[in-house]
Amino acid sequence: METTYLLGAGASIEAGIPATLQMAKLIHESARNDKRICTAIETAVGGLHFHRSVAGKPFGGVDVxxxxxxxxxxxxxxNNILGPFVGSWSHTVTAADRPKLGDASDSICRALEDAISHAGDRSEVFHDIRKVREGLEEALVAASGASGSVFMEAAAFVLRQVLQLTQVKEDDQVSYLLPFILQAQRKPLWIAxxxxxxxxxxxxxxxxxxxxxxLNKDSPTVSFSQHSRICLAKLHGSRDWKLSPDGVIPNSIISWNEEPCMIFGLGNKLTVKGPYLDLLFAFRSRLEKTDELQVCGYSFRDEHVNHIILNWLIYDRRRRLVVAxxxxDARRVQEELFINKKSYYIQYHDKMPRNEQIAVCQLKASQWVADQLSRCKKEEGAALNIHGIE
Structure with a gap:
């Protein structure tokens, strides 16, 4: 039986690499020394929480x-294509980008309140004052040429923190994975x-x-040798990869003004720039000759990866997806795999993966490694018995 492995963030937690939710919290703590950066991060987090509350998910965390x-x-x-359609940006966004404008508008608003405190309906007056404040800030922002630079600085700060947080600090932290890696001495491992x-x-x-x-630093193409003991396809890039005109340079030191060769953020993660499409196609080609896909620590949030896995399962009902x-649970995995795939039900309703094709074990990575080792020993024992060897 041919097996391929797919690892997500959960496979690295026991090595001291924070999960995405925890990583966001740690980065916020690191930003407290810089008020501007911290305010920008808190503004973004507040907006995300508000958006999720409106969407009916008020208690969801914010990932990095x-x-x-x-x-x-x-x-x-x-510069956003939707910019012309936005009447005015939130006061908190403007204030974070130009903090002194907030102080100026506060001072003007207080003066206006004092001047008209005895005139008319106070609730209407205060509402009008808020409108005055928003208009004033928009005018001041336009006059000062606001560029959103503090948010770009905060984004760069987050990325630099990610590079630090995704580095193994001590070699002993990966000890739980050694039995899994040592399997490559007996049979090659193909890991995405x-x-x-x-x-x-x-x-x-x-x-x-x-x-x-x-990778080949002298060529932009991706190719894996059939003689390699461990093939590792890092589908979203790596913290120590640098993109050069000729290809990708691994084991690089990323300077402060450079971006690593990584796909980071939300939305469509497919891009022709870099090795990502070639790595994804290599993963897809590998699956074509795979009987079982062992997944550890992946939460099925990447639609392009899910699409490949779903097509692989549909093509042959003897194939199995095992998730740790x-x-x-199995229901959640099926929901994530089939999301936005309603057309599949229409075209392939009789070929959708069977329940028995998907198995979920609620194990952390070290437990999954132990389970893999146990299975390997059983398979070797069965092979010896078939050949009449005690």
């Missing part, structure tokens, strides 16, 4: 990729990863097994 994406949108809001961290590379280095990442994640 959502935070980064919103900061980028706010930073580029004046959605993580930016260096957990797999660190574990492989500890046991002396080279990792083939499919403490926070998932």
């Amino acid at each position: 990729e959502s935070l980064y994406a919103i900061l980028k949108i706010l930073g580029e809001r004046h 990863s959605l993580n930016y961290d260096d957990v797999i590379e660190t574990a492989a280095k500890r046991v002396g097994i080279p990792v083939d990442r499919g 994640d403490p926070g998932l």
